[in-house]
Amino acid sequence: MKKFKSTVLIIVLGLIFSSHLYAKTAAKTAIIIASFGTTVPEAVQSIVNIESRVKAAFPDTEVRVVFTSNIIRSIWEKRSKEPKKWLKKGISEEILFTKNLLATFGDLKSQGFKDVIVQPTHLFHMEQYHDLTQYVNAIKSIKTIRDKWKPFNKIALGRPALGTVGDAYPYHDDLKRAVKTFAGDIALARQKGAAIVYMGHGNEVWSTGIYVELQQLMRETYPEVKTFVGSVEGYPGIEDVKKSLGHYTPEINKILLKPLMIVAGDHATNDMASDEEDSWKTILTKAGFDVETILQGLGSNDQFADIFISNIKDAAKASGISL
Structure with missing residues (x-):
């Protein structure tokens, strides 16, 4: 009987350990929320609300926030010299020490993430989204002699809230969806x-x-x-x-x-x-x-914020990324 109990205990512990190990090794997908950003502390909450809702929608997926504006990041960099002051005001470390897109990709690479979805919070396919697309495409274009040395397996880019060019997702439908919010x-x-x-x-x-x-x-x-x-x-x-x-x-x-x-x-x-x-x-x-x-x-409007969750799901499905 003791031998039987010991065997059962070993099996249970093995299952617990293996499932934990699997969870750690399987967590290779990350979502980057790319926002133009803001220097107004009170306005940050709209970005935080989007981030929070994305995290709730994908609880097993790593979520990062980046600011695409060089000017805005430079202002937060100066503010980060007095971290206690801004942390007391409710600004998170992620915002206070915000990074650009390339640095965040580098962090994800060094931390073992292999699939990445970049979801912009832009409204439509204008200047900012165009430039973001060029950055993402540049990283996707990296080719190595052996596939195993590629920095990432799959990279997907979600579309803006009011849509983008092309017929894969008609922007008229995206407009109607937004108007409801x-x-x-x-x-x-x-x-x-x-x-x-x-x-x-x-x-x-x-x-x-x-x-x-x-x-x-x-x-x-x-x-x-x-x-x-x-x-x-x-x-x-x-x-x-x-x-x-x-x-x-x-x-x-x-x-x-x-x-x-x-x-x-x-x-x-x-x-x-x-x-x-x-x-x-x-x-x-x-x-x-x-x-x-x-x-x-608009980021403080929960229904509008959820548009980005839907767009993340579309980008993941189109690119074969599991969430």
Whole structure:
């Protein structure tokens, strides 16, 4: 009987050890959340919310966050010289000591990860996503004489929230999916009897026509509230938005002004909501509108944040990566 109990004990311990060993050796997939980043401490929470929801969705997968903006990382590097100060403010070490994409790939390589999914938090295929794609493709292109020496087995890149070019995932469907997550904003605007104006970032080197399409789809989906979408850079700008609003006076008097950005960072606090002469709030107030600003990034909207979880799953499936 003692011999039998000993045998059973050995088998059980063996199973426990082997399953633990398997769990450690099988954990070779990592997710990199690539965000432009922000220097505004309060705005970091929107990025943290996305990270937290991704971790909850993939509890057995390593998740890292990187900031793609060199300027933003340099500011956090200076702040990291006083770690206690920022840690007391609730800033995590991962944000305080944030790394770039290449450094993070290097860390993952040295730690034995073989499959990597890079999921951007960008809105559409514009300048930032284009550049991120080039970085990812460069790492994917590394070829070695023997496959076993390749730095990674598989690398996948997820698409932005509002989609990307190509027919694999029609961006019209991605737009419709995103518009559903704005229901809370529309309900608030309706409650206050207001129109809603979203301020996107935009850029000067790529078409921002996606904003016009988003605006039209918002109006079709939520006809009870007039929606306007503009951008800090590119078309339509604040003057275009003001002109469009003018067509609806005196029907529209009150405006909810909110960033169409992952974080309510520097652009939101200064270009949108400040009392400076050239801020969107000031310009629209001088135009005769009652303006209420909402400093909340899209990353704090759980439904919107979950778009990135869906895109991670799509990228993994298309690349044969197990999550």
